[in-house]
Amino acid sequence: MLSHAIWVGLLACSTAFAQDFSTSPPVYPSPPTQGLDWEAAFAQAQAFVSNLTLEEKAQLVTGTSGPCVGNIGAIERLGFNGLCLQDGPLAIRQATYASVFPAGLTTAASWDRSLMYQRGFLMGTEFKNKGAHVALGPVVAPLGRSAYDGRNWEGFSPDPYLTGVAAEETITGMQDTGLQACLKHFIGYEQETQRNPSLSADNITIESVSSNIDDRTIHELYLWPFANGVHAGVSSIMCSYNRINGSYACQNSKTMNGILKGELGFQGYVMSDWGGTHSGVASVNAGLDMDMPGPISSDQNSSYFGGNVTQAVNNGTVNETRLDDMVLRIMTPYFFYNQSQYPPIDGEEPALASSFPPYVYQFTLGPANVDVRDEHQQLIRALGAAGTVLLKNVNNTLPLSAPKTIGIFGNDAGDLVDGEYFSGPAFQSQYGYEYGNLPVAGGSGTGRLSYLVSPLEAIKARAIQDGTLVQYILNNTLITTPGGLATILPVPEICFVFLKTWASEGIDRIGLEPDWNSTGVVESVTSFCNNTVVITHSGGLNVMPWANNPNVTAILAAHLPGQESGNSLVDILYGVVNPNGKLPYTIAFNESDYDYAPITNSTELLETEDPNAWQSNFTEGLLIDYRHFDYYNISVAFEFGFGLSYTTFEMSDLTINTIAVGNISAFPDASPIIPGGNPSLWGILYTVNVTVTNTGNTTGAAVPQVYLSLPQIPGEDPTPLNVLRNFDKIYLDAGQSQSVILPLARRDLSYWDTGLQQWVIPSGPIGVNAGFSSRDFRQSTQITVVA
The missing domain is CATH 2.60.40.10 (Immunoglobulins)
Structure with a gap:
């Protein structure tokens, strides 16, 4: 086997001309792993691979139907019970009796390495005790190039250094429990719009958006946190849906072979995002190691991998040493974390995954509804408070000291009314649900709540202690209707306005103000109450056109705090916790200030018949978020890193x-x-x-x-x-x-x-x-x- 140094030298020949903005040069062959830092486990994996048939090797790199979000079938004769892969970056999305932690965005806003690690460790404990071998997280792409990206909240920050630290601490915490982490999505995945191919009116396949990024920008911005993850020893990395400089991410040899496995020396395995594989041989040779979910459709036998990999080895289009390397990469972390001795998969999972066809492989299921939450609500509460940023506090409006009267306004303040998060929803409409606090946003990164402490509930509990009169209206339409606040008497000593902003995988945001006529709600309440505190729960950053309103005396960006939402907030409001969160992004004065990195979308593109029409040129280069505003000397409302x-x-x-x-x-x-x-x-x-x-x-x-x-x-x-x-x-x-x-x-x-x-x-x-x-x-x- 060639040494890694020689492989890097060979790769340099292919990468020396990698400056072309619009192309992705080929880099072959795929560098083999040497199990660096995992030497003993690598030897175990080599012995395991030596006993596999060709068909079993193909099986190990191909997803199958099963009880988990992603599944690798068992090989009983060798004592291998298979792999269970579960969403997501902040909770076990499909699990009962599991915690819903604060989002990555909230975690970044804490700027606290210790809390980042503790969150990862406790999440890892829950995943492991539910029988999940691999957690599909954390997220560092999207990085946050565009303020409108629907998944920014799953990650940490548009700053690569802060995101890199958060990723490394999270991965270390997760994997210290014996769980494998999967860092995602590699790379340049910076919008939801046209992330997957679509069909035109004439049934022509329109390819996914191509993120066209120059070499320096890839390395200094989008690759930076992935390097942190690889340095932390992350077990797996998920390639993304988009194309990169014209080539699909999951069959892009430059990024997977050249950069990830070559420059970064990544020793683990690359898995596809679900449905992100578009070829067999081309993807394998370009560096893809595992195809998820496996089947192309409901037909279990239809796959780009599986039998096609076996056939490709037999006809010589894939070298069997490449297939061996794929299996070695998958099995080495399995042995390193001693996952042959592991808790069984929670028996409730098949009900949650009932849309799957019958399982091809048997999976070891354990007791149902195992409670893995322990005392994790304490960390969730502390991190929710630590990730809350105090942006304005005129004349020490906060902390509160037993006010006589409080008014609470806005549809984000109360409890959920339609059971949205108790069923673990994946996707919602553009604005999500109307009534109820927003503890976390939507998509595969969401969580299934076992309970939610709403802000209204927590404030009322504290009000009982202080003898405070609490009045509230949660209907935004009523609040903005003339005379809609007439039932509030007397005028409260202090008013709280709760605003929220939905975001989700699959859709990009269409505006940066909070949803549900938020500005109208603030204007109505401030015209009635001259001591108004605005609290936002948001799946991303918000512009705040009301920030300088003299009757807005305090502002709190509470982000997405998880299941202890109200308790975390009350700890801040009453001074139990001194605010210490800092912005992990920049809040500009106007939405138009973020036009340097628009979501690629237009009527022409939506109606195109050109298969390769969707091109997103990252012409801003390194200048995103505060780097943009600083370079062009643009005034901002609240800068990156700020917090009172x-x-x-x-x-x-x-x-x-x-x-x-x-x-x-x-x-x-x-x-x-x-x-x-x-x-x-x-x-x-x-x-x-x-x-x-x-x-x-x-x-x-x-x-x-x-x-x-x-x-x-x-x-x-x-x-x-x-x-x-x-x-x-x-x-x-x-x-x-x-x-x-x-x-x-x-x-x-x-x-x-x-x-x-x-x-x-x-x-x-x-x-x-x-x-x-x-x-x-x-x-x-x-x-x-x-x-």
Whole structure:
């Protein structure tokens, strides 16, 4: 077997011309795994593969019908009981008696590595105890190029560094339980519209949208968090529905063979998104290792893989060593996590998957309705509060102190009325359901609630303790009708307006304001109540045209907090928790400010007869979210990284310490590759040291952030003015100071040189800015690595 270094050298011959914006060059063959970091398990997998027939090998790479969302059939003679794959990134979507955790968006808003890990660990525990071998999550694509993407909430942030940290912590937490994580969707999956092929009026197949991305942008933006995931040892990666530079993601040899398995040294297996496979031989040779769900239709025998793989090996179009590598990649993490000794699949699953045809393979089912929730609501409540961002707080409106009267308004405040989330819905209409709090959005990333604590319920429970009068109207139509608030008497001391924004897999958002006539609701309540607090629960960012209304005295972005929604919020409102969430995205003044990255969609495209008409050109390059607003000096309502507290913080004493020894400016040797790529990229070169002081009168958490200002590269597209490159969350008592050390790795200081096909530290000074948001720098200095 060729060494990985030789494979990388061979790949370099294919990747050296990879700068063409509109093409995806071929990269063959698919690099074989060596089981790096999994050596003992790799040896077990090799022994296992040596005992398989050709037909059994084909079976192991092909999904089948079964009790789970995805299934790999058992091979009883070898003691292999099969694989159970389950959605999703925040809960076991189809399971009873399981927790619904805060969404990825909420998790990113916490800016808390420890909570990210704990969430992953507790989710992993629940998946494992329900018999799921693989969790289909976390999500890092969509990254969030477009504010309108219907699945942004499943992921973390449009910033690749923050998303990379959240992904790595989540994966580590999940896999520390013995569960396999599946990082998705690889790569450039940045819209729902035309994500799958469609048929024209004349029955012509119109191909999926093609994300056309230049080489530098792929590496520095969309690949960055996948590198974190591979570095964390993620077991599997799911390829996406879209095309990339004209080639379908699940048969794109450049991205799978060249970048993922070559540059990043990924040792696990690549599975298709459900229905994302469009060929057999071409996909196998391009690097796809597992076809999901297997059958093309309800006919179990109709598959691009399965018998077609067997036939392809027999006729020589697929080398059997490639098939062996596919199986090795699948079985190595199975043995590494000792999944031959594993809890059985919850016996309730067949009822939840009743739409499947009869199973071809037997699956070991255990007791039904196993309760895996334990005390996980405590973490859910804490993370829901940590991911809530205080955006405005005039004259210390919050926290509350036993108000005499409270008014609650808006259709997001109350309990669910139609059982929407107790049946685990996958998809809803454009605006979702009208009545009930929004704890999580829709699609395969949703969850099946065992209960929901609504904001109204939680506020009423606290009001009983304080003797507070609580009045409420949850009908948005009534609220916006003249005289609709006449029944509220007396005028409340403080009013809460609850707004929500639905989002879901399968559809992109058509606006960025909260839904259900939200602006009209705010205007109506503020004309009646001059002390109004607005709370949003949203499947993405919202513009807030009412933010500067003088009667809006406080704003909270509560995101998607999961099943403890109301309790998390009340902890913030009453000061049990000092707000410490920070925005993981930018809130602009106007929807039009986000036009730099539109969802590709038009009447002409919807009516096209051209099979390849759907082209999404990522012409903004690296300039998305705060990078765009900073580069073009555009004013924003609330910047990336911003979030208020009930206390105040200062920062001082910025110093830079050199950690690496030797010539750190030298071009790094590209071998040997480790999971995550060139090992030198992960080495720490410097630390940024700052002192943070709580200058207020209450305990609180600060999030010091470090942004680097790399020089513009001659002949290249614009480099962002500042990029996040580290952060931490620290808790300080009133008056307390703490020194914070924030490391900088080589890749943090580098850019992707498209000519050299390498990460390179630029020459000249690099600005180092430390502060509390992307536009609140408190300390600055420079370092020069390459003179």
